Amino acid sequence: MADAEAAPSGCAATDAAIYTAPSSVDGNPGDLLACRSVALPHVPGNVPMKAWKVQYASTNVQGKKIAVSGTVAVPTATWAGPGSRPVVAFNPGTVGLGSQCAFSKQLAGAYQDEYEGEQVEAFLKAGFAVAATDGVGYLDGQTHTYMAGQNAGHALLDIVRTSRQVPGGSLASDGKVAISGYSEGGAAALWGAQLASSYAPELHMAGVAAGGVPGDLRLVGKQLNGGPFAGFLADAQIGLHQAYPNLPFDQLLNDNGRQAVKNATSNCLYGTLASFLGANVENYTTNHYTLDQLYALKGSDGMSWGDAVDAQKLGADIGGPNSGAKYKMDFPTFQYRGVFEEVIATQAEEDTRSRYCKAGITTQWNSSYPGEHLLTDSIAINDVTAWIGDRFAGKAAPSNCPLF
Template sequence: MRIPFSRSLIAAFATIVAIVSMVMLPKPARAGVLGGFYDPPSPLAPYCLNDGDVIKDEPSNFVLPTQTPYSARRIMYCTRDTNGARVAVTGTVITPELSWAGSGLRPIIGFAVGTQGMGDQCAPSYQVTTANPTEYELAAITALLDAGYGVTISDYQGMGTPGVPSYLNRNALGYAVLDSIRAAQRLTSAFLPAVGPVALWGYSEGGLASGAAAQLQVSYAPELQVAGAYVGAAPANLQQLAQYLDGKPAAGVLLYMVNGMNAAYPKAGFLNMLNPVGRLLASQALNECWVQTLAQHALLQTSTLTNDGRSIPAHFAEQPLASPVNQQLLGLVAPTVPVFVVHTPLDDIAPYQPGHDMAVSWCDRGATVQFTALTAPTHLAALIASVPLALSYIQSRFDGLPAPSNCGNF
């Protein structure tokens, strides 16, 4: 099914681009400098008896463009990294202050954010409370809050907390999202149900995280009552993503990929391919948010960053780097929850074909999938267009309506 892109959504997208272009770029910060709340206790083990345990929390000045009264808590909770080791991750839990008007218990959304950057200052729980936030997810978060849902938003591993972010590392992202829901249910100061219906929501990197969480849920968090998952514009195949972005406006994302993979798989030697310029830019990217990276590394030709003059995608395609990159492939395990997949063939950042193939693969493995192809002209424009569609889909799942599927017809 293909959904037309309206003029009003184009206007909304243009407004967002104009606003972002006028916003002062966040001042770069070295990794680990936020300190304070973002410093995990040491040793961590006594605080992490179970995945999703809340280590600490505090009030948050998380600013949303809504008239709906709400409260927000900044949290630190326990989850796992790519290799299964326990780590501390931060995030935000948002609770509407109006009584839940629906049937049953108030649902909770595990909201997986898209690409934020690599600097600690890019963590949503931090930067949305500052004077110059550049968080493009606020409209979607607000729509969910206005619908009466509790929302829990993970910063992901290494964002705010010490270490390198787990950028596009499938399992680490999925664990972080599922454990953020567990943390929200256990956070007594959030006044959300300890059990009850939940859903997964994510676009772009968040789509990878939401899809990964949907795949992992039955084995990792079977107690969660997941009604459905929204997976938008997921970069489902990192090999194809790397090839697609090299030399393009968002080519700086390849620096994030190198850093994230190197941190998760240090023995593979992801940095070994880089020449001095490449190492310098990769190091600089560790301190950047997405706006800075787009501005400073647009149209980057990664062949200029390697020792042998071949592109970073060419290195990703060969061993020993190919194995860890290929481990992030999404679609090889069928989610047991119904999934709504959205992508535009005109996506200029996350290529359409891998997202389409992911949905087909899920269908072939028996999943209940509704796939929608948008006509939105860009990645960010499709983000805006997908919000009302995803909201309607999730609301229908919470209402207990049969989940639609168009497997075999896309």
């Protein structure tokens, strides 16, 4: 846990300070490094709350201490449930790679094209505090490490720790914790869940809700390449290179590739999708590598692109608390997708659910929401909020895992 003396005595940091990366990060994961009291005009519903932008300490996939930004919001209404007020660690769906796209900036008024304000509203109206990470790589001059699972999971768990250190806040260390996210956020949520017992064992985990999950990037990339949503593939390639800088990247690019990187890092969600409409990965390298050929290329440390992609696969080597699995979980999941899913390969979503079920993790699955990818995020808001509320209330979690 963070040393209370390390926390700022007040939340008077400038906006610039929140997004300026420190030259070095000391202290423990979750330490509050800077904070600023803010309003959140892009959370609808006029929910009475206190909210802060925060910069906090986390850990990247190489084990290095880094700084991450995010938002903490606490309803002002008295918590009426059992125990201390619970916290939802929230990771938004894809917002884009550049620092201008940071979810905390958008919620606080610098709107680009975020679409998660209604989910935050629902959590706050239910009485839950929200600790929403921007994810790794949204400080000025950085690029988001899109789809790097350990980075995402650490950032989610650490902002819960941070939320309890905000001066003037009211969150106690014994409050229950749930994790939630959709699409990129769904992958991040499950990574946070898989890492919780080893990385943040002091947190009282109640459950994880994850929708539209790109649980196998090989399957997802194959579907995205050359299609209308190829911008997500571009983001993933750039983001994974940021997380694993030894992978071959810059030396592979042709002029189109170098321009593509500029396009992806200068746009947010919809600008990126427009820039890469129908794009095929073969057109961006000097040797016109296919995805399979790229996967075989190795970096200076011996890791290949295929190794990096496979390292993000969800549900691999998980098990219960008494298992010998690498990732141990003792709390339930709610996983879901839309009937008309067109962005994420449905096999990747179905297989992720299957791996959790086979590992003995209590899992509720819903694949009947009447929406495509983006709309399903909104359709499921009430179910997600209710499912998390039941976990906070101590109700037994349902499971509809098949018999294997």
